[in-house]
Amino acid sequence: MFRNIKMVGTKMIGGLLGWTESRSGAIGFVQPILMHRVPRDAKWWYVFGSASLMFFSIQVVTGILLATMYAPSAAEAYSSLQYIDQQVPFGWMLRALHAWSSNAMILMVVIHMSQVFLHASFKFPRELMWMVGVLLLFCTLALAFTGQIMRWDQDAYWGLGIGAAIVDRVPMLGNQMRNVMLGGPYIGGATLSRFFALHVFVLPGLTIALIGAHMALILKNGISEMPKPGMVVDPKTYVVEYEERIKKNGVPFMPDAAQHDMVFCGLMLIIVGVLAAYLGPVGPNGIPNPTIIDANPRPDYAFLWIFTAMALMPPQIETAVLLIAPPIVVMLLLGLPLISNRGERAPSRRPGAVLAYVLIATALGTLTWLGVVSAWSPVMDAWTSLPTPVKYLVGRTPLEMQGALVMQHSQCRNCHSLGGEGGLRGPNLDNVGSRKSWDQLVRQVQQGGGNMPAYGKNLSSAETTAVVAFMTTLRNAGAPESTIPGAMERQSSPDQAPTSVASEAGK
């Protein structure tokens, strides 16, 4: 009896499967994909592409769920995010996952791309795979940028402002292009709506299509083998030889290669999940009201290097670089497999490529780190939030104490640090008294220079005297007061000193 039920059950399932297969051909379609042969050595090196795909899938799922609660209207977006964070069960976790899995996706895409570049997997016949991959990188970054706009906070508003300011510099068409980008002459509701359309319809659709193409190309051309020195790619013979090798040594993707992918993806998923639960959602940081001028806008991690480049580039070349560099970078990236599609693949035989990679990676890493520190930005509230360290006040004369006050009030510490606190834009002032003499200090304060504004018109001569008097006392233990060799001995009466120096400076 029992056996009968089992038999009938098996028969029914078998029948159902057979019916589905005969009508859809699904198994026949999926089987060659799962069973396609991959090189035996395709192990841990090859997991990053799968991980990128996994994080993209998480973005799709969490994104759809967020879209059920998010209000894509400039008037309500900010409060709807707060509502999701604070009122909706698991809302904060969903936002956290969406944010951190986005960072993880960028990281995986970049590592995947690095591996493909270092192993020269982009060479014949996989040129198109690389190009589609480059487009996927741009889609990923575009999704990240438009996603940052969805937060509709001060970072989003001023980030758009920066984007608009860059587009505005395009000769002739700048104004029109910028208006198309913003949906009008100002940032507003129309801007959020169009970035929303990009973020949830256009870019994901494009990404899915490109992922499809990327996968189809994998099936067509096969996964590249680990590079071996001396094993050169020759377009005339490569395909035949590759197919022979893969027939002989290859293993089916499922389960031989897929198990590595699954272990890695599972691990990454757990890490990102824990990270998201621990760190929480990103933003929103401050209502996007442009009359709140206390904003301190910063881009997300993936774009910090651009932020740094804007701060450090010489202004004379900036517009040219902004408008010319992006198309060149795009063309170089896309065209790479056309420039070099044959020959050695092993990194040990491609020192130029490895060097180029190391240089680019170091540059991007350094720029990103500098962006985190952003030493060039004044600390806007340093003058009110950071007290003068007490040790710099003990035993000072009333004039020097007054100078400490002037330093505090004149926002000096927005750019200069004292006792390790304050801005990093200018040199720290802890030991300035032994680096610069009285005369040099007066000159620097009054005339500025070396990226410091001139304070000559903004401080009275009494204030200048006081602040310089204070600064000459800022010396490391035991360091002598600085004097310029041959300069006039400092007057004992301090109020005479600046006059003489000022008149000298005025000459």
Add this chain to the structure above:
Amino acid sequence: MSCDCSNTPSNQPPSPSERRGVMLKLGIGLMGIGGAIASIPLIGYAITPALKKYKNSWIDLGGTADFPEGETRLGKFTNPNASPTDGASAEQAVWVRSYKPAQFQVFAVNCAHLGCPVKWFQQSKLFMCPCHGGVYYEDGSHASGPPPRGLFEYKWKIENGRLLIDAGRLPGLEQTV
């Protein structure tokens, strides 16, 4: 789904127009014309903001007494193109400096470098930018940092004791205000 023509029964010869590909050409032609007509509104819709002429207008910042002589204060207005969905982002700000009786300078808060909001410091008489460290003097001229010029200035006039400025777009380097 569609006709797999290899299975066409051989006793039904293709009509003369099918044979010469006339039908196919007609199809391509009609699709092309239809597509072109349909895409005019699509493209037009998408790039409306480029085709539309946005005009500046005189906008009231408040009574001149709100901007006392010798001070630089934040003036606020609602952008003249605001739509109901803009929310707080429709608000705009300018720095108004009154340096003589009834003489003003009205600066955009948007840094001349890449548009971040500059902040005024009364004590040191400087505008500082939080993004890349641009600094401007009280008259808006460039003091240090990456901005290629001084702050953008709006045209202003006084009417019936009110301060008006000529505004209509987010300022930028090529088209200022």
